[in-house]
Amino acid sequence: MxxxxxxxxxxxxxxxxxxxxxxxxxxxxxxxxxxxxxxxxxxxxxxxxxxxxxxxxxxxxxxxxxxxxxxxxxxxxxxxxxxxxxxxxxxxxxxxxxxxxxxxxxxxxxxxxxxxxxxxxxxxxxxxxxxxxxxxxIPKYITSDSKNRRKMYQNDIKRNGIEKNFSGTKEEFLSTLNMILRINHATENDLQRVEELTVRTHQLNSTGYIYSYDELKNFIKSDKYDVLVAQLDDKFGQYGKIGLALIEKNKNVWELKLLLMSCRVMSKGVGNVLLNYIVNRAREEGVTLRAQFVPTDRNKIMYITYKFNGFKEIKKDDKVSILEADMSYERPMAKYLKLMYEEVVK
CATH class of the missing domain: 3.40.50.1000 (HAD superfamily/HAD-like)
Known part of the structure; x- marks a missing residue:
């Protein structure tokens, strides 16, 4: 079992x-x-x-x-x-x-x-x-997001009910939610929830890797890595911390070693926004962005997300695929949400 x-x-x-x-x-x-x-x-x-x-x-x-x-x-x-x-x-x-x-x-x-x-x-x-x-x-950690999980799902049910009766386009509906996406560098205070995300998220997880608290702590202390956490709010309340990206920063190439999103925001287009934000950051730094993808029995949608956002497979070794972003253009940000992010580089 x-x-x-x-x-x-x-x-x-x-x-x-x-x-x-x-x-x-x-x-x-x-x-x-x-x-x-x-x-x-x-x-x-x-x-x-x-x-x-x-x-x-x-x-x-x-x-x-x-x-x-x-x-x-x-x-x-x-x-x-x-x-x-x-x-x-x-x-x-x-x-x-x-x-x-x-x-x-x-x-x-x-x-x-x-x-x-x-x-x-x-x-x-x-x-x-x-x-x-x-x-x-018995969960390994009980975070503030854990304690609010049921209420966050109940807010989702309200949103979904309103969306069913909405007569406009998907983007027009999303615009009515007044969504704010915050992207920040993870701190030690975030790590319990970040580890929980890697354990609980399977469909929208680019590699299926589960990183421990200690591994994540080492990443956030290293200048070679960025650990980005995404948090989403809207007029109904907080979704909590719903996204994670782990980036290894080398001289000419950044490698996105993990990208994941909570399934609760699958229909909100937030994964595309986070990915496009990372591509644009890499462009500003004058580096190429590559991404690891490891297929599992549930995460095919993440491969589609990469392809949809201009990534091409350049290498495949055993089960690991390496995809490279088209760096020739700046990615537009979604108009239906407000994006807030840290300006200060770690």
């Missing part, structure tokens, strides 16, 4: 989150120990959702009554197979099935999910008290 850290716990309701069965009108309060677990997982930055065979409005009303509705994103309260609901939740959050856990009191439901999605961690609710001590439920 995969040892990926759990990113989302999906809860059953009847005889799990609360005592009794809603459809039988036999609810006798919440399971207080489960609610404490829900709140602690939320503090750790682990997202939570629901898969329950119930009437949606009745269940929502009961969860609001118990004061816990806000803790769950993309709740699936319907009569569909729970394996379908859990797969849908993973797609909506944009995470791998091997980063999901499912908690239920019914052996049939646990087996149905396990059979369809063997990579999902299935937990009998009778053993729920063990959850907080499971290694896969």
């Amino acid at each position: 995969s040892e990926q850290k759990i990113k989302c716990v999906v809860w059953d309701l009847d005889n799990t989150l609360w005592k009794g069965v809603l459809s039988e009108e036999s609810i006798d309060g919440v399971n207080k120990n489960i609610i404490e677990i829900v709140k602690e997982l939320d503090e750790r930055g682990i997202l939570q959702s629901i898969s329950s065979k119930n009437n949606y409005e009745q269940a929502k009303q009961k969860l609001e009554e118990f004061g816990v509705w806000e803790y769950f994103i993309y709740p699936h309260i319907n009569w569909n197979p729970k394996s379908e609901s859990i797969e849908d939740i993973a797609k909506l959050i944009n995470i791998g099935m091997d980063t999901l856990a499912f908690v239920d009191d019914q052996a049939f439901e646990l087996e149905e999910v396990k059979y369809t999605h063997p990579e999902v961690l299935c937990i009998d609710s009778a053993k729920a008290n063990e959850i907080l001590n499971m290694d896969r439920m």
